Amino acid sequence: MQKKESFIVNRLKSIGFAFKGMLILIKTEASIKVQLCITIVITFAGFYFEISKTEWMVQLAMIGLVMSLEGMNTAIEHIADFIHPEYHKKIGLIKDVAAGAVFIAAIIATIIAGIIYVPKIF
Numbered sequence: 001m002q003k004k005e006s007f008i009v010n011r012l013k014s015i016g017f018a019f020k021g022m023l024i025l026i027k028t029e030a031s032i033k034v035q036l037c038i039t040i041v042i043t044f045a046g047f048y049f050e051i052s053k054t055e056w057m058v059q060l061a062m063i064g065l066v067m068s069l070e071g072m073n074t075a076i077e078h079i080a081d082f083i084h085p086e087y088h089k090k091i092g093l094i095k096d097v098a099a100g101a102v103f104i105a106a107i108i109a110t111i112i113a114g115i116i117y118v119p120k121i122f
């Protein structure tokens with residue numbers, strides 16, 4: 001009988017798959033690349049303007065939220081293309097709604113960036 005792999009080994013494998021997924025996103029998704037550039041710029045801005053601990057936490061939370069939602073949006077796009085590669089109104093709706101979810105987070109992230117940086121710049 002094949003020996004069952006331990007809980008720890010399975011968890012480590014899952015982390016490996018998740019890491020692979022993250023690399024695929026970074027390598028293949030244009031929007032993730034753009035968001036990564038914004039992340040780098042905003043991180044430099046954080047150090048330059050010496051933002052507070054709370055501001056760092058909010059900034060990091062928004063970066064995490066936008067990028068992980070973008071990853072989910074990509075996964076939904078892949079599922080949609082896989083189950084129905086041809087044009088369909090419903091597929092259009094599914095993709096638009098998924099993209100809309102990322103957009104909401106991106107708008108809030110932009111407003112938060114404004115709240116943090118506008119008073120520091122002007």
Ligand SMILES: Nc1ncnc2c1ncn2[C@@H]1O[C@H](COP(=O)(O)OP(=O)(O)OP(=O)(O)O)[C@@H](O)[C@H]1O
Nearest residue numbers: 031077084085086087088089091092093095096099
């Ligand atoms: N099979 C389809 N049927 C109907 N509408 C579609 C279909 N595929 C895409 N669309 C429409 O085109 C839009 C863009 O879809 P697409 O899959 O090209 O994503 P994208 O915006 O290029 O995303 P990304 O830049 O993250 O890859 C969708 O939001 C939807 O409105």
